[in-house]
Amino acid sequence: LRREIPPQKQNHAIRVMEDAKQHYMQLLNTNDELERQLKEKPKAHSKHQSFHGRDKKAHSLSLVSRAIVGSVGALKKLGFTPEELRDGRVFDMIQTGFRDIKQCNKNDYVCDAESPYRTPDGSCNNLENPTWGKRFQPQRRILPATYENGFDSPLTRSRYTNRTLPNPRTISNSVHRQEGDAPIMSNRLSLNVFQTGQYLNHDFISTPLETDDEGKLDCCKERNRKECFPVLIPKGDPHFPDGTCFNFIRSAGSTANCRPGIKEQQNQVTSYIDLSQVYGSSMQQEERLRHLMMDADGKMLPSPRKNTCQITNTQEHCFLAGDARVHENPSLASYHVLFAHLHNNLATNLEKVHANWTKERIFQEAKKINVAMYQHVVYNEFLPSFMSERALKRYNLKSNKLGYSTYDSALDATTANELGIAFRFGHSLIPSDQVLVVPNKPVEVFSLVPNFDNPHLLFLHNKSAAEYLLKWLFLFSGPEMDREIVPEVRDRLFETPNGQSLDLVVLNIQRGRDHGLQPYGEYRKWCGLSPLTERFDSLVDHDEKSIKRLRMVYNDPRDIDLFPGLVSEKQESGSSIGKTLNCIIGSQFQRFKQGDRYWYENPPPAGFTPDQLNEIRKSTLAMIMCMSFDINQIQRDAFKLPDETNNPMIKCDDIPKLDLTKWNFSFEPVKSLGVPVFDELSKILRSFGAF
Numbered sequence: 278l279r280r281e282i283p284p285q286k287q288n289h290a291i292r293v294m295e296d297a298k299q300h301y302m303q304l305l306n307t308n309d310e311l312e313r314q315l316k317e318k319p320k321a322h323s324k325h326q327s328f329h330g331r332d333k334k335a336h337s338l339s340l341v342s343r344a345i346v347g348s349v350g351a352l353k354k355l356g357f358t359p360e361e362l363r364d365g366r367v368f369d370m371i372q373t374g375f376r377d378i379k380q381c382n383k384n385d386y387v388c389d390a391e392s393p394y395r396t397p398d399g400s401c402n403n404l405e406n407p408t409w410g411k412r413f414q415p416q417r418r419i420l421p422a423t424y425e426n427g428f429d430s431p432l433t434r435s436r437y438t439n440r441t442l443p444n445p446r447t448i449s450n451s452v453h454r455q456e457g458d459a460p461i462m463s464n465r466l467s468l469n470v471f472q473t474g475q476y477l478n479h480d481f482i483s484t485p486l487e488t489d490d491e492g493k494l495d496c497c498k499e500r501n502r503k504e505c506f507p508v509l510i511p512k513g514d515p516h517f518p519d520g521t522c523f524n525f526i527r528s529a530g531s532t533a534n535c536r537p538g539i540k541e542q543q544n545q546v547t548s549y550i551d552l553s554q555v556y557g558s559s560m561q562q563e564e565r566l567r568h569l570m571m572d573a574d575g576k577m578l579p580s581p582r583k584n585t586c587q588i589t590n591t592q593e594h595c596f597l598a599g600d601a602r603v604h605e606n607p608s609l610a611s612y613h614v615l616f617a618h619l620h621n622n623l624a625t626n627l628e629k630v631h632a633n634w635t636k637e638r639i640f641q642e643a644k645k646i647n648v649a650m651y652q653h654v655v656y657n658e659f660l661p662s663f664m665s666e667r668a669l670k671r672y673n674l675k676s677n678k679l680g681y682s683t684y685d686s687a688l689d690a691t692t693a694n695e696l697g698i699a700f701r702f703g704h705s706l707i708p709s710d711q712v713l714v715v716p717n718k719p720v721e722v723f724s725l726v727p728n729f730d731n732p733h734l735l736f737l738h739n740k741s742a743a744e745y746l747l748k749w750l751f752l753f754s755g756p757e758m759d760r761e762i763v764p765e766v767r768d769r770l771f772e773t774p775n776g777q778s779l780d781l782v783v784l785n786i787q788r789g790r791d792h793g794l795q796p797y798g799e800y801r802k803w804c805g806l807s808p809l810t811e812r813f814d815s816l817v818d819h820d821e822k823s824i825k826r827l828r829m830v831y832n833d834p835r836d837i838d839l840f841p842g843l844v845s846e847k848q849e850s851g852s853s854i855g856k857t858l859n860c861i862i863g864s865q866f867q868r869f870k871q872g873d874r875y876w877y878e879n880p881p882p883a884g885f886t887p888d889q890l891n892e893i894r895k896s897t898l899a900m901i902m903c904m905s906f907d908i909n910q911i912q913r914d915a916f917k918l919p920d921e922t923n924n925p926m927i928k929c930d931d932i933p934k935l936d937l938t939k940w941n942f943s944f945e946p947v948k949s950l951g952v953p954v955f956d957e958l959s960k961i962l963r964s965f966g967a968f
């Protein structure tokens with residue numbers, strides 16, 4: 278029997294909720310006020326904030342979440358016991374109280390179970406739980422959060438010794454510093470592993486920050502604000518001057534349906550591997566982008582209304598893509614060009630075979646094939662290039678040669694908070710330079726540093742540089758997957774002309790603490806690996822040197838943060854990453870696959886006919902490169918270095934192409950997604966200034 282909650286306490290709860298609502302209204306107003314203020318000059322920190330992207334809806338949802346989580350905190354302070362808080366009635370009361378706020382209006386999803394196409398925002402993928410994997414939802418958690426105050430404050434102390442956790446920069450210097458003059462290079466993998474990794478993560482996660490007011494909030498001055506968790510760089514640092522402080526802004530929260538609870542971080546893109554970085558994560562974005570896959574001369578991505586990146590001269594412009602991080606580095610932008618080309622290529626060829634199809638139908642089918650080819654490449658070429666055979670089998674990540682796979686509606690594909698930290702293992706693969714491989718000319722080498730958030734390189738060679746950057750990614754190797762990170766991002770991330778910069782490793786560690794993630798050792802246990810003790814020799818998956826480095830900064834191995842713990846693990850045999858990382862990545866990619874009703878190996882209407890599926894299964898990154906650019910030859914396995922015996926260069930003519938005549942439908946699949954005539958809609962959106 279549940280105990281009664283005393284009336285006095287009920288009244289408390291109602292008052293707290295009313296206060297929280299008031300607070301929310303105030304936050305909204307303050308935010309509008311800030312937006313009216315003038316913009317400041319760009320700082321390294323404001324580049325960092327704009328890198329996280331700014332979506333107005335993401336921001337207002339995060340304010341609601343702050344008010345609601347705040348009310349849970351207030352109830353705790355008022356003496357509500359954990360038991361009373363867990364009692365659904367208190368939360369029901371708060372949730373009901375927030376109902377009249379626009380963001381908390383209950384959405385009733387009317388899903389079309391027969392639609393052959395995904396919704397742009399990921400809703401209705403799972404028919405029983407239509408918000409699974411949708412944008413703006415809270416990230417999923419593998420293990421419960423450990424916030425210092427129990428509901429939203431970042432972690433600063435050890436759970437085992439109660440001592441202050443080591444400073445993230447101290448960890449970065451000790452564990453992640455590159456020891457030689459140049460990074461140790463991989464002798465097996467091509468740079469496509471690096472670039473597909475970053476491009477892919479921009480498909481499944483984008484965590485917005487608590488504030489979207491470009492560089493105006495200075496957490497180094499206003500340390501006690503809820504949005505702030507600044508990093509003070511310890512004295513005597515080899516790179517940063519004494520007194521340096523990073524303006525670290527905390528991640529934004531989100532609540533599922535305004536349900537109270539502890540802070541959960543928001544994901545502002547769809548979790549599914551659905552090329553949302555190309556098509557956007559909302560109907561509005563998709564409607565705008567579909568007319569503008571490339572600019573007028575078909576070589577470059579289109580331009581947004583407002584420039585959101587560094588511009589070198591007036592002939593150049595920033596890019597409009599499905600994801601705001603598109604120009605974070607030039608080779609990332611070249612991947613955006615590649616898949617935009619592929620879309621246009623597919624659309625043009627479908628049009629040739631199906632003159633009677635509507636523009637809507639051509640667009641949707643081209644998108645569906647593009648996503649399917651990409652999913653096939655990710656699971657058949659990318660993941661196997663660096664994951665262990667054991668993990669690929671255990672998590673059912675390999676695609677079938679024949680037949681359909683099985684969709685599991687009980688698997689929630691929502692991206693895990695932990696993956697957002699773990700998948701940063703790719704930061705170890707970042708090369709120091711960006712290189713153009715120009716036909717019959719010496720290669721052109723540029724440092725990465727001036728090219729963060731700057732698309733200049735893509736405009737070189739009469740806008741053909743995307744192809745030359747891609748050739749570099751195919752033909753060359755990059756840094757080995759290990760704990761060392763190049764100084765270009767460990768000391769000089771987003772460097773400004775006056776020398777201000779950030780350390781990416783520090784951001785990774787601080788972000789994990791901001792999100793209340795449990796330490797590395799807890800994830801070992803979750804993965805079924807041996808637990809850590811207070812002794813450093815319990816680190817059985819780390820080599821001597823890494824243990825020594827970790828020991829220099831951590832008092833207790835059980836405190837080791839997730840990012841440093843994972844990237845310093847010994848490589849599992851036959852794999853470039855360690856056991857725990859194979860486990861965290863594997864389990865999430867199983868969900869992205871089996872929890873996706875539109876997974877390309879599922880039967881129609883969501884998937885393809887057997888004939889079509891056989892065509893999709895021919896897809897390789899090499900094929901996509903040959904389809905998209907006028908090149909002669911390429912190696913068969915794009916993620917491995919070319920090599921005369923095992924991975925020779927072959928002619929594009931010898932690579933099978935997709936046979937689009939297999940898309941001769943005998944049925945009429947197009948049911949409208951509920952889109953009005955899209956030319957009309959995009960006119961309206963243009964007048965809104967949605968981008």
Ligand code: HEM
Binds near residue numbers: 472475478700
């Ligand atoms: C030049 C290359 C890259 C740069 C400059 C870069 C920079 C960044 C920055 C600044 C953040 C946000 C840090 C924070 O405030 O928490 C971030 C997040 C992230 N990065 Fe990278 N990154 C690069 C490449 C990669 C690669 C190759 C991968 C994976 C293979 C990767 C995976 C991630 C992930 C998963 C996140 C979290 C995203 C989110 O939750 O929104 N990054 N990166």
Ligand SMILES: [Ca+2]
Binds near residue numbers: 480546553
């Ligand atoms: Ca997505």
